[in-house]
Amino acid sequence: MNKFGSLVLAMSLVAAPAMAAYEGGDVKDGGSISGSVKFKGTAPAPKKLDVGKDKEVCGKTAKMDQSLIVEGGNLVNAVVTITDIKKGKKIELKKVQFDQNGCEYTPHVVAFPAGTTVEVINPDGILHNVHSYSKVNTAFNQAQPKFKKTLEVKIEKPEAVEVKCDVHGWMHGWLVATESPYVAVTDKSGSFKLDNVPAGSYTVEVWHEKLGKSTQKVTVKAKEDAKVTFEVAGK
Amino acid sequence: MAERGVDQKEEKKSYGSVFVLGAGILAALSLWAFLDDNITRRPWKGFQAKFYRLDYNKAQAAYDEEDKKLQADDKYKELSQKLAAFQASLADGEVGKKLNSQIAEEARVTVKFQEADQKVKDVKSELEEAWYEHDHAVQQKRKIEPYLEVIAALDKKKAVLDKELEPIREKRNQLKDEIKKIQSGAKEIETELVKMTGERDKWIRVMENVTFKLGPFTFPKIPKIQQVSLDEFDRNRFDQPVARVDRCQTCHLAINRPGFEKEANPYKTHPRREVLLADSAHSPDKIGCTGCHEGQGMAVNGVKQAHGDVHLWEFPLLRGAKVQSSCTSCHQDVQKFAEDAPLLAEGQRLFEQVGCTGCHLVKGYENIPKIAPSLKKISAKVDPGWMVRWIENPHKFRQRTRMPNFDLKPDDALAVAAYIWSQSKEEADQWTQTHPAPAGFREGDPNDIAKGKKLVETIGCKGCHGFADGEFSTPLGKSKDLVPNLKDIAAKVVGPQWIYHWIKNPRGFEPETRMPSLRLSDDEALSITNYLMSLGGRPDPVAGIQEKLADAKNIKRGEVLVRKWGCFGCHDIKGMEKESRIGAELTTFGSKTVEELGFGNRTDVKHTWDDWTYFKLKTPRGYATERIEQLMPQFNLHDDDIKALRTLLGGFRERKVGQRYLADQGLRVQQVVEGRRLMQQYNCVGCHEIEKQGGFVRKYYQENVALAPPPLNGQGEKVQSSWFYSFLKSPTTLRPWLEIRMPTFGFSDEHTTQLVNYFNGLSKVEQPYHYIDDRKFPAENLEAAKILASAEYFNCFSCHVQGGKNPEGPKEGWAPDLAMARQRLNPNWIIKWLKDPQKIQPGAKMPSFYPGGPDNILGGKEDRQIEALRDYLMSIGRGAAPAAAAAPQVPAKAKPAK
């Protein structure tokens, strides 16, 4: 029934203490961190995925493997966060969208502060299912038939959650929930920006689904932009 | 002048000092007697007094804390003020005055009411009388009119009086109500306050519990023995039921109370109290402590005495993990205690699977089948030289084998081999003749070997066997392999001919083997044979071995040795069918006293049951002397495994606990125990997760768990027993996308029934059979479900096979054929599954469709939609019988295990 259309998989009780570590408030004279993530090594050749099912809908465009995209030496879809920030800007929980159009998750990686509601969209008119492979959060596996255009899931605790569709084996994407609101996903040019950061010294982390984590120390001065460049080596 | 009879001197003498001294001694003695009686000889009184203080102080602290919280609570403040104000006003304020006047008024009105009421009653009796006179006149046929006149007059009078009474009654009731209202004005506040103060005031009761009041004074409670009497718990030497008395809680006062977890003993709370004690499991007030922990339950005059750590007391306190031994006194099923009695559960599995029962008889373990292969055709199977070396010391070839080392001299090993070899010769030769070398075998062909290797890795061999150093599926303790590791198999066997026929049809060679058939095609069997023949070098030929094995002298000597060492305890050997176990019976081994155990000449072993047993398992012949030979072979068990076995042995006691104290001994428990044992023998857990344990083969499927064998948690509830029975007998393909195969075990009828009962017992299935009556499916349901299942809605056949019609896409994305549901699934399980698949099988590929069903079908009522889907699933696949996969020839003689 439609009152359940916006189904929320919540574990609000357990989530509270985990989030207590970060304290949000007003930031005065905040600076910012911006930069880019470079890929070191030979970029892999783009791999075409085999669409063996629901071809009329899913096969309209060629499906490429999204798990490692390098554009002009820049690493796309890497998640940049500040791992050790305890105080900073207020967490504003806005709904984010995760679109399955054409049997592909767009964006491939979505990052947001924990507690955010993700709106999963199904414009395809066929059955998908949203199957999370989470360990920290409660794992879910929700069917999204044709008549259910949107489905809401809430990621309560910080974790990089892989999402797959069992109907279409090639479909996979990531919902990355973080403790603080300082999180960005690198764009086509491998760049990112974290703004309104209180002056101070922080650990900035880059995470990529295939390449793992790497960190750097960054010092932010009031009202100034701190530039940082990451170099992540291919495996 | 001297006075007669009076000695002045004597008269004047004072005995005061003697009396003082005497009185002093008496007083001292009394004091000493008092102290000795109350303190020296009653140490428990000290323990209790100390505990009561501890309990009181803890309660006081808890009370203060709660009180602080309440005082800071504005609502509490407001309510108590309201209550106080009301009570003050009731005592001598406005409300009090009003109440008093009301009460006085009510008393006045009551008098008035009673007077008026009396008048009514009087008239009523007059009326009765008048009617009587009237009736009398009727009977005597007199005139009745005068009587009727009297009655009419009285009726009138009553009506008047009634009218007068009514307002008085009303007034009185009204007054009563008002009084009640005033008096209960505080009730609501009081109830709310009690609700708020409950958490705090419960501590008052705790404090009251450990004190008593005398006038205005409060004293700590007087110490008292706390005893639990268990009627008919034990049996005496004449097998009569006798009571057991436990006084342990005289000192261990907080054993079943939360909040003392961090105190030191004896005041500590029992570990995992909620699970192990509480009121449900082992309430100490109902079953005491010594039933599990032993010790001298009645003794209270000293810690050592109470704990039974005194000379000649046979049951000293079982500390730490040793207490696990006791579970078997009352529980039949201890395997389910993997969490709370891990050593015991592990010890039992080792005991059953390492082969202890081959030599030792223990009540309850008599029917465990021989764990080792039959040797009736051994000469068709193994290389003769290998066999002699193996008998000499099996651990040299396979370190983790279950076969123990008998430490035989080379010529003894040869003699044993000669006897066994000669006994098998006839049957083996016959078998070899009827099972010729396979045609088309390309020995050493690397492509074929690679193909065989691939098969071994995919079709399920690895669910049981290891094929490299340290590789195994189901662990057996820390040092043993349940199933042989085949990394050197080519060095053991006669040759490819045997392997080929064996893997194609194991029961064709050994009718009672646990090795199942994987329904190999000839080609598959050839490739696997080729692969196996590539593992390990071929055995070194031993010159003249055949002649030595055929030597009559060796054979004769071998027969004596086989009898002596009891090889038939684990192996079937022709000619040894009637032999019985050669070891000592162990049914009451745990009750043996140190005096009954022989320590031989060993001086390094402490004289305790524990140490004796540990070293017996560690160095089995360690207690032998020049005059006493010991036969037990060396198992090379890991220390942890020895400790686990010892825990089980400790529970083999000469003890019969009273019926009423036994845990569930019903048929169902028996079925679970029996079935699980069988399940473990056949190593179902090698592939399947059962009871949330096992599924060891999954480690090879981490990339894609969907390709591993399905977990069988809750299997009894999921499937129909009749289907399950047939499936176990002859497995059919349920999941065509799996490369791993459910083997054909060739279970006997009895074993199949036992396995079905096991799963049903675990799931507590009451009704194993289901009759599907098509007439009972509402047409409306079937219509609705068809729509629900369609691509417009749930699109079930996007993944599920539909009556043999495969879905689109790669095989690993498929799901079982829904046409099988009618024969296979329990209709009630389908409902549960559709409601929440993840709850039944975490990680299942099947997504949850509910909550979230469509609004426009069956009025949007989800329960009805789910029922409709169930009806639909049960209605399709009508008449379709499960197609049996080709099963290999199983000899009819598969008799049940002994």
Ligand SMILES: [Cu+2]
């Ligand atoms: Cu999909």
